[in-house]
Amino acid sequence: MSENAAILTVRGLQTHFFTMDGVVKAVDGVSFAVGRRQTFALVGESGCGKSVTALSIMRLVPHPPGRIVAGEVLLDGTSLLALRERQMRQVRGAKVSMIFQEPMTSLNPVYTVGNQIVEAIRLHQRLPGRRARDQAVAVLSQVGIPDPAQRYKEYPHQLSGGMRQRAMIAMALSCDPDLLIADEPTTALDVTIEAQILDLLKRLKAERGLTIMLITHDLAVVAETADVVAVMYASKLVELADVQALFQRPLHPYTQGLFRSLPRLGQKKRRLETIPGSVPNPLAFPAGCKFHPRCLIGAGLERCQTAEPPLRLLQPNHYAACWECPGYAEAPAGDPAAAPIPYHPPEQNEPAD
């Protein structure tokens, strides 16, 4: 198993929304690589462009008004942006699948769960009805749905929130994709259900050798599941590192701010810190570093107000974009899309295939 093979490479991705009020650069030059069997987390506040990044990879950006204007998306070496729509359809669901935040509205209310899974299976695999049905029931049971033969016949509204999300995962995995993009998969769920779903994703990853791209705003979820983390702020990546490096030594002031706003055990603080200010309006990003108006370090510095720092390789496999990081001036630019950041958590067992 080659450690450094990237399953997904995104290079210089730019997705813009052409609205009446002007061009919204929702994703503006994002580059990263996702290693096989990694869980790659894309973290950021709502509105920072992380969902649009995911939709761009799937080529499902609502058009109009959205359009991918530049960049490259490689899946296993295939350039997805160069595919014809018909070829792209064969990729969706078969090689890359996606699950969404709200499982209630993401399933079609008028068809049974089984019907919707069979639809996915029969689109990508030439199977007779019975075999497709059996496969659907099997995948339902794999995602931990009790009594799958019965659930197969039920409608989405008859399932609980957690079961619905499991059914969504079953549908996404029914054709055995290599990459699963999970867009805030637990945000709409209760905390206990959230833990169950995250456990399920971990288990599926180990069992099936799945690569997961997890999109979330929740650092607790990241700590729980991710191997590599990319922090996104105002349409760009500001930091990229493996989860241990990032949690132990965050470099970018924004990431540091995010951690300071988390409660920690053993720390006696009267109240949690927050990052002052709010996410900038994408139609009128501040000049210079987009974070500087909220930054504890750079707010008054002239360079931060005038020039935008590019992502640079500050430490081995640790990228950040901040003028004030120690060693930033000398650091090489690096290419975050060249190779995935290698990381395998020490306690994790090698999956048995």
Place this chain on the structure above:
Amino acid sequence: MLAFILRRLIQAVFTIFGVMLLTFILFRAIPGDVSARYVNPKLGKAARDAWMERHRMNLPLVLNTAVHVQFWKPEFWNTQFFWHLRQSLTFEARSFKTDEKLTKIVAERAKYSLALTVPAMALGWLLALVVACVVAYFRGSWFDYLMTFLAVLGMCVPYLAYMIGVQWFMFNVKPTAAWGLRYPTNIYVPVAIAVIAGVGASVRFYRTVILDEVNRDYVRTAMAKGVPLPGVLFRHVLRNCMLPILTSLVTAIPFLIIGSLLLEQFFGIPGLGPLMLGSINDRDIPIVTNLTFLTAALYTLGLLLTDVLYAVFDPRIRLR
């Protein structure tokens, strides 16, 4: 589901009662005495009283207060309102003008109305739905804009102008087809007008309904699993649009019966439309009342039917 249907049934009963009340107020209470139109004034008061008595116009309006509050006595209920209720429910009304029974008149004329409205509705609905699906399929393209623009333009021409224009055209091409039903094939002219004049609004309505559904999350899910666009539109979206589409279809049922008032009048088709208009001019109250009641009752029953049908089709309601 049974509870749901039962509740809608009770609501329908209340609505139908409401319609009887409304028609009573509009056609009996407000217009007052219309006997002068039907009894020659020269015959004097006696003849007029006789006419009033025969049509029960001499009774108290709602309650017979002369009998005080003795509601167990039949006279207490012997009022215009309760006769009106009875007449509405049994369709036993007779025309003031010809003294014919309403049921007989309707039976004679309904076939002409149906001959016009059934094909007009079926064709119009089919055409609008097909065009709306195609337009929704090509949403955002020049074809979509062009068709939507044409639909809006079509909506903005007055209905009357369509009728006059087509009639004038027919008059130049084939004069015998421009009026009346001397040749049964003449029915195609008003049918065509009904379809053309209505298609713009319907296309726009169905397009909005379909596009509204297109932006839902489950459509994105379907795209994400690789369903091709026709599959997304026809399998996923259309099925979810059935409620508004079905409703728009069923609510058009009263027009099947009462006919297309304007078209029938204009092209001299002896359906229920001209009957309604003629009766209004003649102040033939029983006919106007009962035709109105009939359409309203059919409309209410139609809506009830939609709800039942939808309860059968939509699992969210069926399994509640």
Place this chain on the structure above:
Amino acid sequence: MTISGAPGGADARSLWGDAARRLRRDKAAVACFAVVVLYALIAVVCPFVWSDWADSYDYDNINRPPSLTHPMGTDEFGRSVLQKTLLGASTSMTVGFMANIIAVPLGIVLGAVAGYYGGRLDDLIVWFYTTVASIPGLIRLIAIKFAFAETVLFANTPFEMDLGHGMSGVYIALGMMSWVGTCRLVRAEVMKIRELDYVLAARAVGTPSIVILFRHVVPNVLHIGIINFSLGFVGAISAEVMLSYLGLGVGTGIPSWGAMIDAAKMDLVVGRWWEITSAVAATFLIVLAWNIVGDRLRDALDPRLRTA
């Protein structure tokens, strides 16, 4: 769907300010609004300019085709068709305006009361509008004109209104019959607003419910009223044309597009096309303008109402 990067400034501005800004940028909406304003001006000014038009008979020049002296020809009394058409704008705009000034407030008040108080009152109002709505539109209109046939309001006063024959009968009938749509939408919206925090807060400090209703709730549904006002205008103008054809219109002597189109069913055959052409063109333009203004208003003020 969380599309990041949607215009973030939208929530900073008010609903009305944002809508006005969006509409100003929309060239079609601005053009159509200009058409509406133009019609309104014509409607106000022309009756003063040609106050004696109705009696301007000229029997030497009846049914003349368009010429330099009469750009749109003359009618069967030798009167200018162009003037007749412009004066017809006054009738149409009055009918549309008055019908909606009756219907929209009626719908808002009934809908708000039903939605806010709920319970028996809600049942009663819902029953009332379901009943009214169950009679198809045109028949509803004919029915109320029928009932009004011999009704004269404020007889022998300066405000006399002959509901059976005059223009007032048309717009009162239209107004009384077209409030249902507004009522239904407002009721649904108020039921949602009722549960919002600021209403609950007002209730918690003991504000009387009638004050909450008209200070806090109704202002938040006014946009529905505006949208329905513009779309109702279209309905009123088309209805006026139909009523004229059925002989239940504004009555003879008042210039009206409905009457002009109706008259053409005899005229076209003998080649007199100018009267129907000017009336249809005038109707078409204003209906188109109102339709687009109403649509854009709806998009700008309440995207959720699109299907309604």
